[in-house]
Amino acid sequence: MPVHLVKHPLIQHKIGLMRVHDISTKQFRELASEVAALLTYEATKDLETETITIKGWAGDVVVENIKGKKITVVPILRAGLGMMDGVLNLIPSARVSVVGLYRNEETLEPVRYYVKMTSNVQDRIALILDPMLATGGTLMATIDLLKEAGCTQIRGLFLVAAPEGLDRLTKDHPDVDVYVAAIDEKLNDIGYIIPGLGDAGDKIFGTK
């Protein structure tokens, strides 16, 4: 099941705060980062661990260590940058692979303008970051880029998703799991999520 709606009270409360119409840039940015961290907790709960023995204050002690594939976070420019700090606070050694895509306002198709993957990206678990999953075009393009680069384990974190984008993901990439804080009602006739958050990039960067 690729779609995980994370219904933790802290997440639901914070998403509610993000929907207030006159929220400040500062508040929106802080909340985006906090919700991203909480989603990370859920999205990494199945990472493999191994037991190792270390020297503790009272002698040898057996502890758990994360093993296996390392992570690359993949913020989708611009708005995905607003989630990056929250995720890196929990996974400070993650590499960052940047994907620059914007959505053409008329066609709603993603337009690519920058891609810089970390080295050996194919050996890492990719964690895509974007606040909004609307038609799904941007996510599909990002998954295609990661799969072309050899990634076999791909996950995504989104603050708000529309049913249209989730249907597309389930159909085209059932192997990719996404963790979302809210699944909203629909898209409006210009491709915005309703009730949604408005334009997340503009709110994070203070543009418009």
Ligand SMILES: O=P(O)(O)OC[C@H]1O[C@H](OP(=O)(O)OP(=O)(O)O)[C@H](O)[C@@H]1O
């Ligand atoms: O699912 P889709 O229909 O493709 O739409 C979602 C995309 O649209 C927004 O980006 P936008 O194009 O506004 O770019 P920005 O982050 O630079 O504001 C959003 O952050 C997603 O990347």
Ligand SMILES: O=c1cc[nH]c(=O)[nH]1
């Ligand atoms: O509702 C939406 C849809 C796409 N991008 C946004 O920022 N918001």
Ligand SMILES: [Mg+2]
């Ligand atoms: Mg935008």
